[in-house]
Amino acid sequence: MKKFRLMDWPTFIASLLILLSVVVPLIAFPEASRNTILQLNDWVTTGLGAVYLAVGLAVFFFVLYIAFGKYGQVTLGKESDEPEFGTFSWAAMLFCAGIGSSILYWGVIEWVYYYQAPPFHLDPASEEAINYATTYGIFHWGPIAWAIYVLPALPIAYSLYVKKRPILKISLACEPILGKYTTRWPGKLIDVLFIFGLLGGAGTTLGLATPMIAAGMESLFGIDGEGAALRLGILIAATVIFAVSSYSGLKRGIKVLSDINLWLTFILLGFVFIVGPTVFIMETTVSSVGLMIKDFFRMATWLEPFGGYNDVPETSFPQSWTVFYWAWWLVYAPFVGLFIARISKGRRLKEVVLGTLLYGTLGCALFFGILGNYGLWLELSGTFSVTEVLNNQSGEAAIMAVIGQLPFGKLTTAVFVLTALIYLATTFDSGSYILSATTQTEVDGEPYRWNRLFWAFALSVLPFSLMLISGEDSLGLLQTASIVAGAPLIVIFIMLMISFIRTLGDDRVKLEERHRAHKEKERRTLSISYAKRDKWWE
Ligand code: NM2
Numbered sequence: 001m002k003k004f005r006l007m008d009w010p011t012f013i014a015s016l017l018i019l020l021s022v023v024v025p026l027i028a029f030p031e032a033s034r035n036t037i038l039q040l041n042d043w044v045t046t047g048l049g050a051v052y053l054a055v056g057l058a059v060f061f062f063v064l065y066i067a068f069g070k071y072g073q074v075t076l077g078k079e080s081d082e083p084e085f086g087t088f089s090w091a092a093m094l095f096c097a098g099i100g101s102s103i104l105y106w107g108v109i110e111w112v113y114y115y116q117a118p119p120f121h122l123d124p125a126s127e128e129a130i131n132y133a134t135t136y137g138i139f140h141w142g143p144i145a146w147a148i149y150v151l152p153a154l155p156i157a158y159s160l161y162v163k164k165r166p167i168l169k170i171s172l173a174c175e176p177i178l179g180k181y182t183t184r185w186p187g188k189l190i191d192v193l194f195i196f197g198l199l200g201g202a203g204t205t206l207g208l209a210t211p212m213i214a215a216g217m218e219s220l221f222g223i224d225g226e227g228a229a230l231r232l233g234i235l236i237a238a239t240v241i242f243a244v245s246s247y248s249g250l251k252r253g254i255k256v257l258s259d260i261n262l263w264l265t266f267i268l269l270g271f272v273f274i275v276g277p278t279v280f281i282m283e284t285t286v287s288s289v290g291l292m293i294k295d296f297f298r299m300a301t302w303l304e305p306f307g308g309y310n311d312v313p314e315t316s317f318p319q320s321w322t323v324f325y326w327a328w329w330l331v332y333a334p335f336v337g338l339f340i341a342r343i344s345k346g347r348r349l350k351e352v353v354l355g356t357l358l359y360g361t362l363g364c365a366l367f368f369g370i371l372g373n374y375g376l377w378l379e380l381s382g383t384f385s386v387t388e389v390l391n392n393q394s395g396e397a398a399i400m401a402v403i404g405q406l407p408f409g410k411l412t413t414a415v416f417v418l419t420a421l422i423y424l425a426t427t428f429d430s431g432s433y434i435l436s437a438t439t440q441t442e443v444d445g446e447p448y449r450w451n452r453l454f455w456a457f458a459l460s461v462l463p464f465s466l467m468l469i470s471g472e473d474s475l476g477l478l479q480t481a482s483i484v485a486g487a488p489l490i491v492i493f494i495m496l497m498i499s500f501i502r503t504l505g506d507d508r509v510k511l512e513e514r515h516r517a518h519k520e521k522e523r524r525t526l527s528i529s530y531a532k533r534d535k536w537w538e
Contacts (some may be wrong), residue, residue, distance in 0.1 A: 018196050048323075059493060063353045135299075149340070153337035242429045285373060428456045439451060
């Protein structure tokens with residue numbers, strides 16, 4: 001059968017079985033599953049918290065070493081290649097590849113959680129607590145997070161443009177360690193764990209975004225936002241938007257959707273910045289960036305080890321937030337890495353690393369600075385109590401309440417909801433592409449359509465079942481999806497770092513030779529043009 005020839009059945013079936021083994025108990029035994037999931041969350045974040053934070057920092061230092069060390073000047077392609085995309089579109093594409101609907105969610109209300117339950121045992125709502133409330137969001141979406149994103153991009157891009165070997169699977173990037181086992185079970189295990197990770201990470205994303213969109217529909221049309229039917233409808237609508245746009249012959253439909261989204265997002269941010277408390281937003285954002293730089297390592301390593309001893313309170317702040325975030329970025333990273341690699345032809349390793357860290361962090365800081373600080377201002381100025389809505393209703397209700405406070409509330413809510421829905425569609429698009437490519441031995445142009453559609457639907461299964469059982473602890477349940485799925489990724493990341501250094505080490509002589517030859521050629525061209533100029537002068 002032509003449609004199945006290139007399938008990698010062991011990887012496909014193992015991934016499917018893992019998904020079913022998580023989802024079936026969730027639906028069959030909701031109460032018991034909920035307790036098990038929350039225990040698992042506690043177990044992983046407490047047991048592996050230190051490992052997660054240490055690996056986050058290690059990755060950060062590793063990519064800086066790549067940028068500033070002897071390999072920083074290595075060009076992804078021939079030495080004479082120019083970057084394929086201009087810096088602005090490269091930065092925009094990079095940002096869109098890694099960021100989805102969740103930034104709309106957390107950008108608006110992350111501060112509320114930190115304001116009420118602050119880090120470092122500060123007093124809730126105190127000046128220090130407010131300072132950190134606006135800073136921690138930027139930190140959790142900042143340089144370490146983007147370092148986690150850029151790491152897998154490096155070996156993938158290197159293999160693609162220097163070694164001329166296309167990579168669509170993360171196991172192939174570990175080849176220097178795995179050797180002949182790359183295509184055998186250890187390699188397949190890595191791919192299955194990657195799929196498991198992405199399903200978990202997307203579970204968190206879709207599980208947060210769907211109720212948010214439902215809450216938006218509630219405030220727009222008055223329908224019940226808590227109902228399961230509406231939520232299922234939203235997940236299906238996003239899948240259908242993706243499916244129609246990518247199969248209808250509408251050329252590059254999804255590309256058009258992401259462009260529309262980029263503009264909608266710009267308009268939204270610009271609008272809030274102008275009609276909102278502009279000076280407050282600017283001052284708070286600048287102060288937060290400063291505080292993040294000052295306390296960078298404190299935040300990157302704080303694990304509250306003395307909580308519970310000598311009357312020190314135990315807040316579990318780092319476990320619930322920093323560890324969760326690193327896990328969530330980790331599970332998305334190999335997949336985003338493939339996209340970053342694709343757009344980085346002709347760039348030097350140093351440019352890819354520093355560009356990702358800088359533009360990624362700046363982009364996220366813009367969302368947190370504008371949307372979050374607008375909400376904070378509503379709270380502090382007594383215009384509207386966001387904390388009350390969060391405490392008495394839900395996160396998504398608080399988001400919609402903040403957006404509803406803006407001028408033209410209904411229209412702004414509609415734009416916000418539409419943007420989130422398109423983000424969901426693009427998550428389905430890119431997620432299903434990578435999942436289907438990973439479950440094939442080879443990709444002939446595009447992964448099989450049926451395989452892609454299958455994964456597009458599979459992506460909704462976990463968030464939907466989590467939403468069905470969620471109650472009071474819904475955030476904890478959704479966070480667990482990324483936290484548990486992220487644990488194996490820690491090992492894969494360590495393998496990626498070792499593999500990449502090995503590859504560069506093996507190629508070092510060749511790379512140096514290539515660089516020397518290029519410089520020599522450049523020098524010669526230059527001296528010819530000098531000679532020409534001198535002749536003309538005479
Ligand atoms: N990250 C950036 O949900 C999304 O928007 C996709 C989430 C990992 C927190 C990425």
